[in-house]
Amino acid sequence: MALVASGTTASPAAPAARGVGPLLRSWRERRRISQLELALRADSSARHISFVETGRSRPSEEMVLRLAEHLEVPVRERNALLVAAGYAPRYRQTPLDDPALGPLREGLERLIRGYEPYPALVVDATYDVVSANRGITMLLEGVPQRLLAPPLNAMRLTLHPEGLAPRIRNLREWRGHLLAQMERQLALHRSAALRELYEEVAAYTVPRGAREAAGQVPYFALPMRIEHDGRVLSFVSSISTFNTPMDVTVAELAIETFVPADPATVEYLHSSWAGESREAGRE
Structure with missing residues (x-):
């Protein structure tokens, strides 16, 4: 059987209206990581992570990607985080037959x-x-x-x-x-x-x-x-x-x-x- 374009794709990511903070908090809780542990991994502070999650601080594009990496967020969902934070998606989605x-x-x-x-x-x-x-x-x-x-x-x-x-x-x-x-x-x-x-x-x-x-x-x-x-x-x-x-x-x-x-x-x-x-x- 030869490689062909898939007939099914994953569902669209969560809407940006949710904001990046709740999305990041959701991923952190899924990974069962505390704010302090995530801050240490991402070279940040627990205070800043808390501010990001509650919407009191807007993370930079670099910070969104860094947190996503340490939370092992799938590539498709990293785009969703970037959009929710007000940035353009970083990762393309190229059709398999391209x-x-x-x-x-x-x-x-x-x-x-x-x-x-x-x-x-x-x-x-x-x-x-x-x-x-x-x-x-x-x-x-x-x-x-x-x-x-x-x-x-x-x-x-x-x-x-x-x-x-x-x-x-x-x-x-x-x-x-x-x-x-x-x-x-x-x-x-x-x-x-x-x-x-x-x-x-x-x-x-x-x-x-x-x-x-x-x-x-x-x-x-x-x-x-x-x-x-x-x-x-x-x-x-x-x-x-x-x-x-x-x-x-x-x-x-x-x-x-x-x-x-x-x-x-x-x-x-x-x-x-x-x-x-x-x-x-x-x-």
């Missing part, structure tokens, strides 16, 4: 193709799939076509009763992991689209007969154990994001790779890949 992001798209494509035969994909802030390799395509075999219509959504494909869910042998555990992951994101992002997706997938019923596979072995992390072609494959998920992004679109991309969690999965994927390569050579 020529300026051509090198990024090409790099991501090479990265996930190079990971084959293991599954890998790229998703945006609401888990819409913008690129996936053939390892992912293999796992999606048998999923109804209506669930594969763009924009594909990784959470919906995984947890829908007609998607991958019936084939995930440890569905209750894996579902709990995914929902908890979304809950952590919702605590950091004011995204109506993400909230809507969470409510949708959390309401899906767990298919009857969902069970744990027999003959489990110890794992170094919670695996996704999924049936494919009469076998149970085990994967551990790893998610990567970009360091110090300067663009909202780039900041909200995530690369998810699935690491085989046992030797049997490694052997099966490599043998299947070799078989496909031989078939392709005969054509």
Whole structure:
């Protein structure tokens, strides 16, 4: 699957009418940091932080960005803080299909193709799939076509009763992991689209007969154990994001790779890949 522009974006940031003070206080409280601790981190004073939060002092643009950095505020929300303080947004939001992001798209494509035969994909802030390799395509075999219509959504494909869910042998555990992951994101992002997706997938019923596979072995992390072609494959998920992004679109991309969690999965994927390569050579 090639990189494509995402069909969903995060919701607009909070209106500037709220003022930057309450927004900064909200972020500080989310991080469970005192005014004094934030002041020490940002080379300021607790008095000044208090004045900023109550609206008695207008922070400079540099101070807004410094506080946002120490509070680990997402890039999209940093723009919201700047606007609320009366400044222009600092970070652009470039469409993924813009020529300026051509090198990024090409790099991501090479990265996930190079990971084959293991599954890998790229998703945006609401888990819409913008690129996936053939390892992912293999796992999606048998999923109804209506669930594969763009924009594909990784959470919906995984947890829908007609998607991958019936084939995930440890569905209750894996579902709990995914929902908890979304809950952590919702605590950091004011995204109506993400909230809507969470409510949708959390309401899906767990298919009857969902069970744990027999003959489990110890794992170094919670695996996704999924049936494919009469076998149970085990994967551990790893998610990567970009360091110090300067663009909202780039900041909200995530690369998810699935690491085989046992030797049997490694052997099966490599043998299947070799078989496909031989078939392709005969054509």
